[in-house]
Amino acid sequence: MKPVHIFFIIIFFASTQLSTGCKKIAAVDAPNTSINALNVYTNDVTAAAVLTGIYTRISADAFTSPSINSISLFAGLSADELTLHTGVTDQTFRSFYRNALRDDNAGTQLWNKFYPIIYTANSAIEGIATSGTLSSNVTQQLLGEAKFIRAFCYFYLINLYGDVPLVLKTEASENVLLPRTPQNEIYQQIIKDLKEAQGHLKTEYVNADAKTDSQEKSRPNKYVATALLARAYLYIQNWASAESEATAVINITSLYDTVSFSSPVKAFDKNSMEAIWQLQYVGFDIV
């Protein structure tokens, strides 16, 4: 055989050998710059990051932030917690202030902010529960956080809008046809989620790794879930349960207490003893 033949055979077969396995040819891994649904819940760090993403979004996305479109502002106007300056002509603010909401909520469409978070919480609950590769303490903490967040969102939704669709799964083809669910059924789901969250969550506040203890009240712990549960019971007029859940929080005096006016850490300051759950500001630093 001439050298030319050998050369050719090597080259030709080198190229054909590569074509083994048709599926492999066209399969790619997820890009290095993003994580996908298949691998996000396979390790503690990325799984915890999904919940961190939720808090980031709640804080940044006109939810509770000092934004002019925040839910705190609208709800505060609606509850007369805030007073609207007489010179304000904006119909949205006025309609909330006068409790004369139009059926489209005058363009604020606050439900648009809750459902994407509910979707993420649902995907976390599905993914974390079936993962099997997460450490057990992180699994518990994150499941608790996700169920708390879901309950938290529905609590706001029903108090803003009454009956709303109750979405507990991620599959869009199933969700797309969901009707509104009566409020009382949603309350039952909220109570169920919060009771489960109580069982999952640690009693200590944790860091972003969902493991180590934190001095900051940035992520929900067992008492955060308990406090919301007390509030839910209160709203459905189950006074006894409301009282017992509230008492369970009040009794933890190592974490919670009233703050005197002269205290160095004021009631609304970071890590105040009066706070149960505090969202961190994530906007750009204003210099």
Next chain:
Amino acid sequence: MQDFATDKAVAWGRALDKLTCFIPKSSNTVRIMKLTGILLLAACLQLSARGLTQTVTISVKDAPLLSVLKAIEKQTGFVFFADNKQLQKAKKVTLNVNNIPLQQALELCFKDQPLTYTVTGKVINVFPKDEISVTPNNSVLSPPIDIKGRIVDTKGEPISNATVSVKGTLKSTITNANGEFTLKGTDGNAIIIITHVQYETQYISLQGNEVVNATLQIKIGNLDELQVVAYGTTTKRLNTGNVSSVKASDIEKQPVNNPLLALQGRVPGLFVTQSTGLPGAGVTVRIQGKNSITRGNDPLYVIDGVPYSSQLLPTFSDILGRSGGISFDGVAAGGGNPLSFINPADIESIEVLKDADATSIYGSRASNGAILITTKKGKAGKTKVDFNAQHGFGKVSRFLPLLNTEQYLEMRKEALKNDGIQDPDPTDYDINGVWDTTRYTDWQKNLIGGTATYTDVQASVSGGNSNTQFLLGTGYHRETTVYPGDFSDQKKSIHFDINNVSTNQRFRLQFSGSYLSDNNRITTTDLTQQSIILPPTAPALYNEDGTLNWAPSPSGSSTWENPLAFLLTKYRIETTNLIGNLTVGYQILKGLELKSSFGYTKLQSNEISTTPLNAWSPELQTFNPRGASFSYNTIKSWISEPQISYTTNIASGKLEALIGGTILRNNSDVQSINASGYNSDVVLEDIRSASLISPGATADINYKYGALFGRINYVWQDKYIMNLTARRDGSSRFGAENQFHSFGSVATAWIFSKEGFMRQIPFVSFGKLRGNYGTTGNDQIGEYQFMNLYSPPSGVGVPYQNAIGLAPNRLNNPFLQWEETRKLQFGLDLGLLADRLLLTVNYYRNRTSNLLLQYQLPIFTGFLSQTRNFPATVQNTGWEFSLVSSNIKLKDFNWTTNFNLTVPKNKLVEFPTLETSTYVSSLVIGEPIAITKVYHLLGVDPATGIYQFADQAGNPTSNPTFATDANIIVNTLPTLYGGFQNNFSYKGLQLDVLFQFVKQKGGNNAFGNTPGAYYANQPTWVLDRWQKVGDEAPIQKYNADYSISGAFFNVNGSDKGIADASYIRLKNISLSWQLPQSWTRIIKTQNCRLYVLGQNIATITDYKGLDPETLSNSTLPPLRIITFGLHVTL
């Protein structure tokens, strides 16, 4: 026929008295000559044997020879060339034959005639016998001599494999790689015939000369010219698909920095637009229209078999303009065009593949057509050094007529008066006394009126023998801008090619590559918009001390944005492009060849943008620190394509089969960094000198693709052709449930001019009907679209608990797949009058469905929409015409005309649930997919001086509502386009003139730019404005407080604001002068040519904006470039 006879008579008389140097033969050349000679001889014999198997049936008695020959022409499709006078001398013919071979019939006709003939291809030349001088008497006078010679083309390149024969004898030979030949024992008075498939035949009377040198003219619109197609080659004669070619000879006539720009106006069905006049500009390419609503519409680019990116990765600035790329998921394609990094001088030919027959073999990648680029290859012959240099200038060819100082000031004062304002605002610097109202500056002249220089130098060495050929080329290209200041785009490139074929012709190897390094130094802001809107009274650019003049007001604040400050923001893009390709082939058995090709491309660009402190006005300098941005973009891809091909003869036809596979990997990587907090302008490019560094955009995208493909081609009797192609491919861009799919096409062609009945129509020398149908896919849908990806939330300054969060960024769709285009095509190719007139007509109907659109979902699913394949259908239909005509063909003077015309039509055929989708405002069923809904303008209300529009009931209103009143649909796609090229040559002089024409609509600047407002100069036609009640005027009253700006914006969105933007452009002129051989011999060169080239010379249009191609007043129009050059071959 008589017409030709006169031409030919002239050609006969072309006695060559030009002499060039004698080239000594080497033993090597003789050996090569023998080898190729035998091969070619075999090929010729086969050809002529087949050609002359045509049969003739004639029964005549004492008929003139002329009529007999005409009858033979009709029956066989062969064409006779003869001198009419000679034919009259011929004896009458008596013949009674039935179905005898043509050759036999000819022998009978010419048996006792004073005439004889030669057959070359389908041409039979008839001569007087005495010209051949075979009588013993003549032999005595001129004893046999040995002749030698060299055959070259008009550029002085040797022509190998040309047949040199002695008229009336069987003596013939073939030229070697150097174009040389030797014929021994030839009669000294013989006539030598030189033929070649790609060149015009030439006759030379020896008249005793022993050295014969000839220059052959290339055949225009040659049907037998090699045509590159996907995974192979064919000829125009046998091609079943719709493929157009542009050759190096046309590319090199155009001073362009992107080879795509050389295609403008030359290819039917191809619409190319340049987005700015800056070097490295974006170029949008559409083949047979726009197929996709939301996804990519770019053709597949393949360079020497290696797929090449159609879009660049995201860039900081858009100054270079887009290339029609898509933007979704917040990632937009970058400014500029990837083909800018291919040296046009390295290209041998560009093929544009349009229909299913040509593109289905590329499967899911070629729904928008394909563009194949073939680079120059080494040619056997004496080592040749080629040097080509040109230098020239570029200018903006069209400026807007703008208001002068007096008109501007009058407008401003009238506007304030209209608004009821007594005293100008403290910030109305132009009329409140701060600015000098006697100044006048032509800002267009100052900012974009400069002269760009254009320099291009190419040098190459090539040569080789019949086994191995090589080419090594290098290029340097530099262009500057028309802006004031030092900006330039500089390219350096090398290109090489090595070919080898083993002596037994069984092993073949080809290795080619190119590397180009580009350094484009520009700015981030195009000054064109500034040059148009700056008031004529605006302050001087510089202070007396040479610093930028910010014209501070009495209170000390700057009164204008000095346009030169934009130029201080430097923007540099350094790009390198490497393309390599290796192909090896081995012929196992006769007709069976194994082949494998490998390709690698790496396109890397580094961008740096720096903003020094003095780019800001003095008072802004404290708030806007110095800054810099850095970006590193890389696109890498490799491809491997093993192939097996088999060629055999079955029945009286030829079968070609091909099977192959493709494996392709592609990686795109983006890393960018923003830096600020520098303490000096000097160190802006040093990232360590920045006190604050933050990450910018990143991407790391992988794309994998695998496929099997095949083609079967059968040509029966050179008359009926069938071509089947298929591809099964899988792409990582598609969802797991739909990753693989098959595409295919069926094509047939019928060369009807071969049929017997066509003998009745002798002026039709060639006729072919084609038809094909097939499927292709569009995979330009973005990467990872089917995946459920989680990415960090954007807009976060302080990370939550100091950790980066993650959020799902879409609802995944595992069923996501390609958009599919089904292409139907019919074509007719006609060659008239011995192919002097070649006409091609194509009709296409391409229907794209399975379109990727956003399917609306209720938000409680988590997202407002999901990307889904939709059963909507977009249809592109059209007619393509092209005509190549050889109008005048004389010895010294030739005139040929090329004309092409495309009439496209785009239509949204079907879109279920359009009314409830988000596309309801932008799409209408039955209308094109690129429409704008506009108001009907009624004119200016004589009472109020404000524009009035028709509402839906037809009543006039100055405040129309878009949803109900914008009911006129304007198509923004071109409705007709083409080119008209004339080529004249007289001896060594050659002149080419190309006109490009486009019929289209676009935003046309007919109403100025909010006339009356501060800081906005206007075109002069706003002078025709409403001034007082009762005035009938086309322009509404001047207004400074924007109180009627709503009407102004609406008028730009009216049927008069988006109106005719058609144009005819003198695209290219090229004039070259070939130095006579007697001169080139003195300066010891093979060839020497001087030339002048011009691009975008003039534009005829009613369009009122700056340029109808860019349709923009804020981007630099394509420049008029004129260069002078010298091309020398040593």
